[in-house]
Amino acid sequence: MSLPSEQLLNRELSWLAYDTRVLELAEDATRPLLDRVRTCVFVSSNLDEFFMVRVAGLLDQVASGVGVRSADGLTPARALEAVTARVRDLVERQSALWADGLLPVLAAERIVIACVEDCDEAELAELTERFEREIFPVLTPLGVGPGQPFPYISGLSLSLGVLVGDPETGETRFARVKVPEGMDRFQAVGERGLLIPLEQVIAHFLPRLFPGMEVSESSAFRVTRDADFDVSDEADDLLQAVTAELRRRRFGDVVRLEIEDAASEALLAILFDGLHIEPSQVFRITGLLDLADLGQIASLERPELKGEPWIGATPRRFAAAHSPSALFAEIRKRDILVHHPYDSFASTFELFVRAAARDPDVIAMKAMVYRTSGDSPLIPALIEAAENGKQSVCLVELKARFDEHRNIGWGRSLEQAGVHVVYGFPNMKIHGKTVLVVRREPDGLRRYLHVGTGNYHAATARAYEDFGLFTADPEITADIADLYNHLTGFGRPQAFRQALVAPFVLKPRLIEEIRRVAAAAAAGQPTRIRLKINNLVDSEIVAALYAASRAGVPIEIATRGICALRPGVPGLSETITVRSVLGRFLEHSRVLVFEAGGETLTVIGSADLMTRNLDNRIEVMVPIHDTRVEQELHGALDLIFADNDTAWTLAADGSWTRLRPADGERRRPTQLAQMRRRRRRSSTRTEA
Helix, strand or coil: CCCCHHHECCHHHHHHHHHHHHHHHHHCCCCCHHHHHHHHHHHHHHHHHHHHHHHHHHHHHHHCCCCCCCCCCCCHHHHHHHHHHHHHHHHHHHHHHHHHHHHHHHHHCCCCECCHHHCCHHHHHHHHHHHHHHHHHHCCEEEEECCECCCCCCCCCEEEEEEEECCCCCCEEEEEEECCCCCCCEEEECCCCEEEEHHHHHHHCHHHHCCCCEEEEEEEEEEEECCCCCCCCCCCCHHHHHHHHHHHHCCCCEEEEEEECCCCHHHHHHHHHHHCCCHHHEEEECCCCCHHHHHHHHCCCCHHHCCCCCCCEECHHHHCCCCHHHHHHHHHHCCEEEEECCECCCCCHHHHHHHHHHCCCEEEEEEEECCECCCCCHHHHHHHHHHCCCEEEEEECCCCCCCHHHHHHHHHHHHHCCCEEECCECCEEECCCEEEEEEEECCEEEEEEEEECCCECHHHHCCEEEEEEEECCHHHHHHHHHHHHHHHCCCCCCCCCCCEEECCCHHHHHHHHHHHHHHHHHCCCCEEEEEEECCECCHHHHHHHHHHHHCCCCEEEEECCCECECCCCCCCCCCEEEEEECCCCEECCCEEEEEECCEEEEEEECCCECHHHHHHEEEEEEECCCHHHHHHHHHHHHHHHHCCCCEEEECCCCCEEECCCCCCCCCCCHHHHHHHHHHHHCCEECCC
16 A cells, blocks of 8 residues: 655654664763763664665665655655765764763773874883784785776775875875774773774874885775675575675675765875765764774773663573473463563573473474574574484574674584574565474473564673563464474465464554454544554555554554654544654564454564565564463553653654653653563573
């Protein structure tokens, strides 16, 4: 269903609005200092991905002359123009925050980001010795001239562009010096512990690289390359096709050049010609480039400058399960909901997969891997299950953006261990988060299932907010068993009993639920829709929500990132409110609630309300039948929609405003409330 363009907000500008909200967190002087520094890391890394994927796509459309307008009515050229202007404002604001808002406060806390010129004699001697011993040997200047073409510049790497003159011939040439990636970006020097950016150290000692020459200019610069790719629907060997595309990605077109503001026009002209870019793609940066490297500063051992460490709690029912059989008995007794990182990932999900691998009564274990990590036991558990004679199956998504190399490695390791590995489809990503266990019990075979809203990644489980459901519901587990058979075999999936699976039934079922609630509202019944998601873009879902709003349904939406829906428009969406909650943990869970009269449907799972998720991915969402689990989910939503401290609200024009407690009103930050709840309720607390 197409909507008039004026009823939708631009997707790219909404993405940048999210980055702006993140930057506002970094600007918040009430937050711990090093947490603010780490937030700058997120702003920069988000912008990198934005250029590698979204801006790269816009540039491709402009270059190919595509005149198709986006859903909000912008041509690619106009969208690119608007995006570029917004990014320039955002980058200038972040640079000012770093220079004026963070550097002085860091210095006051004896964390001094300095220049080489700030070193005293002893510090300079130490720096010189380190340069000669550790840095100089790995530097390789690449000159440009006759027989020396412009060098390849890898994406996201930091370089120095140098103009070098020959005093005998008067010739000036360009050289590129890559800043080594395996070294600390900030070099600690002397008893004062001055932290000097590595590129400034190299720039100071450039004469050592060009003996007998005169260095007339050096400027740090950085390029971003097109990193998106498509695998042909006709690819016969998906592993081979993805591997080939990853090699191509390294040489994608340059979509952005960041360079120090002081760089001369002469130096820029050389980069324009060598990188084949236009002036509109250049971003002059005041101060440091690549603030994503501030993670080194944020990781300093200064606990007094960080928020209190959070150690995930172990829910009582997991703490009471002292054996694999006891754990499965708990799940069989009643569904269990866990909420990460408030609940420990290690003592819940990881305990579950280890139990499945080791329990002699388990005969099969199947998992979907979109993103995982080296310290997560899921991959070892699948391998151990295979070694123990169990059927072990893993669906590995090779096209998980920026994790392709890692997933190829996991897939090969699993195959070598005897696990049945399936790589999915060329034209569709497997994004569901499920682990299915089949166990032999006295009354026959029984299935156990974990359905998550987040990836099986131990590191992000400590930083991302997500839900996980453990269930032995016979119909839901049978649905997921059928789905695995479809994904590993050739049969078409039959009608699902309970599960809402994309791209088969999820979107039509959601639209059906929205319409059911709208019909109930039109009939005068009490109704409500509550959605907690990461992104809301799909125009058919937006159209259904608009129709429900016109029918009088109160609709509350919490979307962390992108939102194409315009809330609060009279006659269109005046009953809809949209908010975004940002905090120390990344809000990542997906929870959908549809209330009509006395009937409520609550579902959780992996899907965002984006066309790519609903139409072009394998996504798994499941209904909640356990009353206690449903109450817990609704309680979490109550906290989200009551937050008056770490929430922003969206206006119809696309602007976001941060909420603040009114005079005399108590602060209600969602995540702090969840941590307090876990402290009161938990049996024990363990590493998340």
